[in-house]
Amino acid sequence: MTTAAALALNPPQSEPANLLNLLIVDDERAVREACREVARTLGFSALVAESAEHAYRLLESHAIDVVLLDLKLPGVGGMEALNRIKQYRRDAEVIVVTGCGTVQSAVQAMKNGAYDYVTKPFSMDELKVLLERVDTHLKLKSENRMLRERIRSKHGFAGIVGSAPEMEKLYRMIAKAAQSNHPVLILGESGTGKELVARSIHFSGPLRDKPFIPVDCGSLVPTLIESELFGYVKGAFTGAVQAKDGLLTMAEGGTVFFDEIGEMPVDLQAKLLRAIQEKEIRPVGSNRRIAINVRVLAATNRDLEQGVSQGTFRRDLYFRLNVLSLKIPPLRERRQDIPLLSGYFLDRMSRDCGRERLLSDAAMKLLLAYDWPGNVRELENCLERACALNSGPDIQATDLPGAISGNGHMTANKSGSAKIVPMSELEKQTILHTIMQLNGDKLLAARLLGIGKTTLYRKLKEYGSQDC
Numbered sequence: 001m002t003t004a005a006a007l008a009l010n011p012p013q014s015e016p017a018n019l020l021n022l023l024i025v026d027d028e029r030a031v032r033e034a035c036r037e038v039a040r041t042l043g044f045s046a047l048v049a050e051s052a053e054h055a056y057r058l059l060e061s062h063a064i065d066v067v068l069l070d071l072k073l074p075g076v077g078g079m080e081a082l083n084r085i086k087q088y089r090r091d092a093e094v095i096v097v098t099g100c101g102t103v104q105s106a107v108q109a110m111k112n113g114a115y116d117y118v119t120k121p122f123s124m125d126e127l128k129v130l131l132e133r134v135d136t137h138l139k140l141k142s143e144n145r146m147l148r149e150r151i152r153s154k155h156g157f158a159g160i161v162g163s164a165p166e167m168e169k170l171y172r173m174i175a176k177a178a179q180s181n182h183p184v185l186i187l188g189e190s191g192t193g194k195e196l197v198a199r200s201i202h203f204s205g206p207l208r209d210k211p212f213i214p215v216d217c218g219s220l221v222p223t224l225i226e227s228e229l230f231g232y233v234k235g236a237f238t239g240a241v242q243a244k245d246g247l248l249t250m251a252e253g254g255t256v257f258f259d260e261i262g263e264m265p266v267d268l269q270a271k272l273l274r275a276i277q278e279k280e281i282r283p284v285g286s287n288r289r290i291a292i293n294v295r296v297l298a299a300t301n302r303d304l305e306q307g308v309s310q311g312t313f314r315r316d317l318y319f320r321l322n323v324l325s326l327k328i329p330p331l332r333e334r335r336q337d338i339p340l341l342s343g344y345f346l347d348r349m350s351r352d353c354g355r356e357r358l359l360s361d362a363a364m365k366l367l368l369a370y371d372w373p374g375n376v377r378e379l380e381n382c383l384e385r386a387c388a389l390n391s392g393p394d395i396q397a398t399d400l401p402g403a404i405s406g407n408g409h410m411t412a413n414k415s416g417s418a419k420i421v422p423m424s425e426l427e428k429q430t431i432l433h434t435i436m437q438l439n440g441d442k443l444l445a446a447r448l449l450g451i452g453k454t455t456l457y458r459k460l461k462e463y464g465s466q467d468c
Contacts, residue, residue, distance in 0.1 A: 019045040020138060021063055022131070025055045025081070026070040026097065035068060038124050042131050052076040052084070059088035066134055068127075069114075070097045071105055078105060079112060086113050091141075093134050097122070140358035140394055160196055161344045164334035170197070173326050178205035183276070185321045186299040188328030191377030194299035197328060198257040201297060210254030213247050218260040225268055227284045230275070236285025248281050248292050255295045261321065262302035262313060273317045296321065331372040331379065338367050341376060345383045346395075357387050362397040370404045381449065385434070388444070401430065428463055431456065 022044040024035045032048040039046040047062060049055040052073050058064070067085055071078030078096065085094055093115040098106040106117035115134055118126055160167070177184050178201045186194045195214060202212045220228055227236070231246030248256060258264070264272070275281045276296055280289045298321045307313030331338065342364070346357045359367070363386075372378055386399040397405055403426065435445045446456040 019043055020065040020135060022046045022066045022068065023055060023058055023062070023064045024048045024068045025050075025052065025073065026068070027051065027073055028070075031070075034124060035127060038127050039131060042128065042135065044131065044135075052081045055081070056084060056088065059085060059092075064089050064092050065138055066115075066131070067092055067094045068097065069094055071109065072099065079109065082109055082112055082114060093138065095130055095134065136360070137358070137394060140360065141356070160193065160200060161341050162334060162337040163340060164329070164337050166329040166334050167337065170326065170328060173324075174200050174204065177201045177324050177326065180205075180324070181295055182323040183296045183298070183321050184324040184326060185304075186297065186326050186328065188299070188301060189330050189373075189375055190301045191372075191375035192328040192330060193376050194301075194328060195257065195259055197326060198255075198259075198297045198299060202255040202257075202295075207254050207295060211251045212255050212257065213251040214257045214259055215247055216259045218263040225265070226271065229268075229272070230281045230283050232284035233286045236283075240285070243283075246281065246283065248275060248294060249290060251292075251294045253293055255297055258296065258298040260300055260302075261298040262300040262304055262307055266312065266314065269314045269317045273314065273320055276320055331375045335368055338379065339364060341379055342367060342383060345380050346387075349384060349387050353387065357390075358394045360394050360396050363395050363400060366397055366400055366404055381447075384447075385449075402426075402433075403430065428459075431459055432463065 020043075022039045024032050024039070024046060026032050026035070026048075027050050029050070032050065036046040036048055044066070047058055047064070049058055052075070055067070055069075067089075069078070069081060069085065071081075073081060078098075082094060082096065085092065094109075094113065096106050096109045096114045096117045097120060098109075098117055099120050106114075106119070109117060115137070116130060118130055160171075162170075174197060184198075184201060186197050188194050188197075198214075199212060202208065215229070217225070227244075227246070229246050229248055231244050231249055232240050234240060234243045258272075275292065279293065280291050282289050304313050304318050304322075308315045308318050331341075342359055346359065350357045367379070367382075374381070382401055382404060383395070385401065386395045390396070390399045431445070431449065434449055435442060442456055442460075443453055446453045449456070451459075
């Protein structure tokens with residue numbers, strides 16, 4: 001086809017540059033013109049091509065966003081045309097058009113990268129719905145791309161994401177703490193990222209090449225904490241068939257991070273205080289003391305001052321740990337970071353599953369309105385659950401948990417009015433419903449719900465479930 005003929009089919013348009021460009025590829029003139037008219041009413045800038053070769057030339061000279069491709073073009077295979085189009089415009093979304101008896105080819109086309117398909121003969125209303133959907137999808141992709149750029153420029157330390165003023169203040173405190181060797185007490189609610197902050201302090205400072213040893217004080221068996229921290233000698237107790245170094249020895253020259261320090265038994269707090277002050281430990285069953293050189297970071301979601309007044313936490317240990325103090329703001333106090341965090345998590349999940357995940361506007365509004373008692377960890381688990389259960393390209397409001405979408409807070413009584421459902425019952429419904437949606441996969445359910453597998457099995461036992 002000559003350039004003049006191409007211009008006759010696609011005369012220059014004076015439409016705004018921000019319109020989406022649609023290329024209609026079909027060998028039937030009536031179909032091309034009807035589709036072009038519908039596209040223009042929806043705000044698309046529409047070009048037409050009557051052959052694959054013509055389409056390739058337009059793809060070379062125009063920034064095409066969407067292609068409506070008839071799979072039954074003369075002289076070329078539909079899959080070949082789709083692959084060539086994707087080579088020219090990798091990010092373009094392709095809607096394939098197929099005959100009623102060849103839906104199988106449309107399904108194969110979607111596996112090869114097509115966005116969706118429509119069968120001939122189709123109504124203009126069907127086309128309108130498809131174009132509206134792809135328009136929304138492309139806008140979400142654009143927003144997601146901008147979010148990724150913001151994320152790259154807004155990482156504070158070691159992958160912490162956030163640009164709220166509260167986070168900027170936290171970054172400055174982390175930078176100062178990283179350059180000292182003093183103990184640091186990190187305060188924050190569950191799920192705010194206390195271990196991430198501890199890692200940032202360690203890996204941003206002069207000890208970055210030394211060990212970083214996390215100790216979860218809440219998960220260690222009380223009778224084993226001492227031997228885990230200080231180590232033991234052979235024969236110290238039944239089962240001690242050989243000597244073992246403790247975590248404080250393994251961290252020599254580096255950092256020990258005591259997560260949930262408020263959970264540590266009071267009698268062990270005294271031994272830890274002595275180890276920090278005297279810089280030496282005594283393994284269980286040994287009379288010999290071993291010198292240690294470690295930096296101590298600690299974190300808690302408890303009010304340690306209250307614990308001191310109640311006698312559950314030693315005052316002297318509290319003051320020893322609280323040389324420097326950092327407080328991580330809860331997510332509800334930095335809501336402006338929710339889109340940034342959502343983009344970060346969805347970008348990572350998209351890479352893991354090989355399929356791009358985007359949030360609809362309605363879903364984002366719900367995320368922004370929710371108070372997030374579980375903070376960033378709850379947001380991450382919510383999005384991971386939505387990705388696991390969602391089958392479409394975009395996450396909708398209905399894909400979010402009931403507690404967030406508002407579908408799980410109340411039920412109707414006989415009079416039709418709303419009845420408050422206790423939190424324990426909501427928790428039960430959420431757990432059982434998630435397991436059912438995941439076809440009984442309890443390990444995945446525990447991960448998506450943000451609870452330990454032991455906790456999940458204990459809850460199921462309480463519910464009298466046959467699955468426990």
